Amino acid sequence: MTSPRKAFVVGHPIAHSRSPLIHGHWLSAHGLPGSYERIDVGPEAFPAFLAGLREAGFVGGNVTIPHKEAAYRLVDIRTPRAERIGAVNTLSLDEAGRLVGDNTDATGFVAHLDATLGADWLDTTGIAAGRPALLLGAGGAARAIAVGLLDRGVPRLLIANRTAARAEALRALDPHRIGTLAAAEVPGRLAEVGLLVNTTSLGMAAAPGLPADPAPLPPEAAVADIVYVPLDTPLLAAARARDLRTVDGLGMLLHQAVPGFARWFGVTPQVTPALRALIVADIEG
Ligand code: ATR
Numbered sequence: 592m593t594s595p596r597k598a599f600v601v602g603h604p605i606a607h608s609r610s611p612l613i614h615g616h617w618l619s620a621h622g623l624p625g626s627y628e629r630i631d632v633g634p635e636a637f638p639a640f641l642a643g644l645r646e647a648g649f650v651g652g653n654v655t656i657p658h659k660e661a662a663y664r665l666v667d668i669r670t671p672r673a674e675r676i677g678a679v680n681t682l683s684l685d686e687a688g689r690l691v692g693d694n695t696d697a698t699g700f701v702a703h704l705d706a707t708l709g710a711d712w713l714d715t716t717g718i719a720a721g722r723p724a725l726l727l728g729a730g731g732a733a734r735a736i737a738v739g740l741l742d743r744g745v746p747r748l749l750i751a752n753r754t755a756a757r758a759e760a761l762r763a764l765d766p767h768r769i770g771t772l773a774a775a776e777v778p779g780r781l782a783e784v785g786l787l788v789n790t791t792s793l794g795m796a797a798a799p800g801l802p803a804d805p806a807p808l809p810p811e812a813a814v815a816d817i818v819y820v821p822l823d824t825p826l827l828a829a830a831r832a833r834d835l836r837t838v839d840g841l842g843m844l845l846h847q848a849v850p851g852f853a854r855w856f857g858v859t860p861q862v863t864p865a866l867r868a869l870i871v872a873d874i875e876g
Contacts, residue, residue, distance in 0.1 A: 595624040598855045599652035601640060605631045609870050610653050613848045616869055617860040625856050627652075634661065641665050641690060644682070650855045651683035653848070659694075659731060666692030672742075675764070676735045681851040696732070697739030699847025700817070704743075706846075706862070707838045708813055712786075713744060717811050722785030723747035723770075727777070727802045729757035732817055733790040734764070740788075741765055749784075751777050753791075781807040787830075788815045794824035805830045816840050820874055841870060 600610040606629070614627035630652075632640045637658050644652075654662040659678035663669065666679060667689040673679050679692035704712060713719040724745050726733050729752035740748055741764065748765075751772040752758040758771040772780060781787070781803065793802040795818050805814050805826065814830035819840035827837045845862045853859040 594648070595626060596650045596855055597625065597648055598627045598650055598851070599630050600627070600655060601630045601632050601637070601652060601658060602655035603631055603633045603657060605629045605655070608655060609844065609873060610655075610848060612870060612873055613845060613866065614852055616866050617852050617858075618856070620865075621856070621858050621860065623856050623858065632658075634658070637661055638665055641682075644690065645684055645688055649684070651681070651851065652855075653851060654680050654682060662692055666690045668692070670694070672697060672738065675738050678731055678735070680847065681854075683851070683854045693850065694735060695847040695850045696735035696843070697742065698850070699845075700736050700815075700843045701739040701743045702846040702849070702862075703842030704815065704838055707842060708836060712813065715811060716785035716813050717809065718745055718747075718785040721747070722783060722809070722812075723749045724786040724788065725749045725751065725772070725777070725780070725784045726788050726790055727751055728790035729754070729761050730790065734761060736788060736790055736817070737761055737764055737769065740786075741768060745786075749780070777803050778807065781805070782809060784808055784812055786813050786815065788817070789824075789826050790817050792818070794818045794826050796820055799825065801825050801829060805835060806833055808833070808835055810834070812836075813838060817843055819844060822871060822874060841867065841874075845870065 600608050662679035668691045670693040673692050673694040676694040681693040681695050683691050748769045750758040762769045789802045791802050792798050793800045813836040815838035816824045817840040818824045830837050
């Protein structure tokens with residue numbers, strides 16, 4: 592008899608990670624005997640933690656703040672998408688015992704856009720007809736989302752960031768399709784934008800505020816936020832008040848978890864209303 596499969600999420604701090612709730616829900620929904628635990632490991636101990644995974648009986652796990660870039664450097668093999676994003680959020684051990692690093696943030700973000708706006712959102716937002724998508728922020732999350740949007744076929748992507756040099760650095764992903772804006776130029780350019788995405792921390796409970804006023808956006812535009820505490824961010828509320836379509840930050844968290852679960856436990860899980868409700872109750876409780 593084979594023993595139940597074990598997976599984890601590792602980070603520092605890790606107490607507030609919702610990943611154990613997500614994977615625990617799927618394990619019981621599918622009647623699977625595996626486990627998924629949260630593990631707090633600081634930066635100094637992280638390399639040894641990775642080296643000991645096989646010995647500890649894990650099949651894989653998730654990596655979160657502050658270890659995504661270290662995991663990228665330390666794995667034996669990277670998937671092409673992890674390679675482009677420069678960070679790893681999903682680990683698995685292959686048959687030969689090699690540690691494989693993947694990044695599911697880009698596809699998680701896009702899967703949630705598709706689910707919320709409908710698969711034809713490139714057309715309905717005006718992006719297919721030439722409106723650019725505009726990313727606010729240029730950190731690790733912005734990089735993953737830029738890769739996701741480019742791979743989904745967005746022809747023009749603008750990036751604006753408080754620190755202009757970081758936005759410039761992201762341009763290297765695809766200098767033909769990506770342009771940069773100075774933060775001060777954003778309000779004057781919104782009238783042409785089809786999709787506005789906030790990847791900054793502005794709007795979080797600890798940093799309340801609007802990363803940009805969505806009022807000038809055209810009526811067909813959609814507004815996405817990756818902040819999910821609170822779930823209804825000031826940006827999303829302002830967009831809704833203008834009757835613009837909105838995409839919340841929780842869906843990316845739920846959808847990025849799908850490929851890892853499928854790899855570790857052998858069943859592709861669904862992002863259902865019941866799962867959403869469970870996590871929303873946790874956020875609001
Ligand atoms: P993550 O990996 O989650 O993207 P990060 O790399 O720390 O986190 O990036 C946070 C993003 O939020 C950055 O784009 C940051 O802008 P800077 O590059 O100028 O630091 C942005 N950000 C954070 N606080 C901000 C604020 N008060 N105003 C504007 N942008 C802010």
